[in-house]
Amino acid sequence: MSLNKKTIGVLGSGISGLTYAYYLSKLNPQIQVNIFEKAKRSGGFINSPKAESNKDVMFEKGPRTLRGVSEGTLLILDLLDKFKALDKVKGIHSSSIANKKYLLEPHSNVDGSIGTLIELPSSPSTIMKFLSDPICKHLVLGILKEPFVRAKVGGVEETVEQWFTRRFNKQVCDNFVSAMIHGIYAGDASKLSVSLVFPKLVEIEKNHGSIVRYMIGEMLKASKEKKELKKKQKQKNSQAEEKPLEVPESVKEYQSIIGSEFNFSNLIRYLKKYPMLLLQGGLETLPKLIEENLPSNVKIYYGSDVTNIQLKENGKIGLHCETHGDFEFDNLRSTISLKEFSKIVDNSELAGKIDQVNHVGMITCNVYIPNHNRLSSYPGFGFLVPKKMTNNQWKLLGVIFDSEIETNAVVPLYYYHALKTLKSDKINMTSEDVDQDAKEVIRLAQIKKTDEGLAWNYGN
Secondary structure, X not given: OOOOOOEEEEEOOEHHHHHHHHHHHHHOOOOEEEEEOOOOOOEOOXXXXXXXXXXXXXXXXXXXXXXXXXXXXXXXXXXXXXXXXXXXXXXXXXXXXXXXXEEEOOXXXXXXXXXXXXXXXXXXXXXXXXXXXXXXXXXXXXXXXHHHOOOOOOOOOOEHHHHHHHHOOHHHHHHHHHHHHHHHHOOOOOOOEHHHHOHHHHHHHXXXXXHHHHHHHHHHHHHHXXXXXXXXXXXXXXXXXXXXXXXXXXXXHHHHHOOOOOOHHHHHHHHOOOOEEEXXXXXXXXXXXXXXXXXXXXXXXXXXXXXXEEXXXXXXEEEEEOOOEEEEEXXXXXXXXXXXXXXXXXXXXXXXXXXXXXXXXXXXXXXXXXXXXXXXXXXXXXXXXXXXXXXXXXXOOXXXXXXXXXXXXEOOOOOHHHHHHHOOOXXXXXXXXXXXXXXXXXXXXXXXXXXXXXXXXXXX
């Protein structure tokens, strides 16, 4: 069906609803897009309010960072570039102390009131310290066991817990994997499908048999390539060219349809030095910028109380809103929760199926302690809580040290030379280029210490 002169309805003005409306209206300026938002603001779960007691303190009520190298982050950075807002992007360098991550020690007091934090390995010295901790006894045993476990072909779908228990042991899942699941999905490893959560691991088992053997082979291969590159550099007495990094197919498709000034291969290599990104003013800066840059053929109805959606005899979709009246659309896109959608869809069979879908409820609690640094002993990103330390009383999943992240962020994409290289199709950025640009970013940050978010601390 052609979208020319069509009307499109969108439920919700969170990041999904806003980006859908933005790109659709850009691709076809003739359509009319109407967004219905229940709240009085856009952004959905992305919310970065100021503390009432101190307007200089910002709280992140939802997500607060972006993964440095991910397909979604690449597209978001391109969107910010289109908005001339790359100076809003801040990054945590891989060597920053803000990248330190901890695990709540399962061998401590299990009532949740007392615990010991153990640093997760990020360097050779921290690896040895980590492996010497009692928590790693079963991890080492699991790694030694895994290469001898036969690959499973077909059969019943496994949960994350079942898969890791079979290939390693249950303690590996309870002490480590469960904490990762808490941090990423706020979920339970015993209920989530391993093929959906860790598809790459399932693929490796299917094609190579052993995860450990495959990873060792990949490390040896990378080490060999690095040595060969250094040898070529020495022989030529110059910098041998590194191969461009592969760009995901979805990003290539985006570039062909939407267009971008970025050389995404260079951007991927550059972002490997910045595994975590955030935005000046909080992550809510992103939906605010999208809203400000929406084309004129997009309208947002705030305070919308949508009570009914139904498919009409003429093939159009009817929408009744108590606050703004009745509408008809050629297409309707829902970005609200399935639970809320099932309440308004005029189809009992569909609503019944939606109600069978499980979902996770989670509470975010922001704690502000003025004039006192309680993180001096454990500087870093925060800590995760494994399954053994999550009891019925606390149900704590993890803690993020927002102040540490903010304090140690630099502005990696507003440095002219780096940005020029990231947008050049004629220059293949190398690891050495990235290191040099990162040092210059840090140098500029030290000069401009008075600017928000430009302080920097070196980690070990």
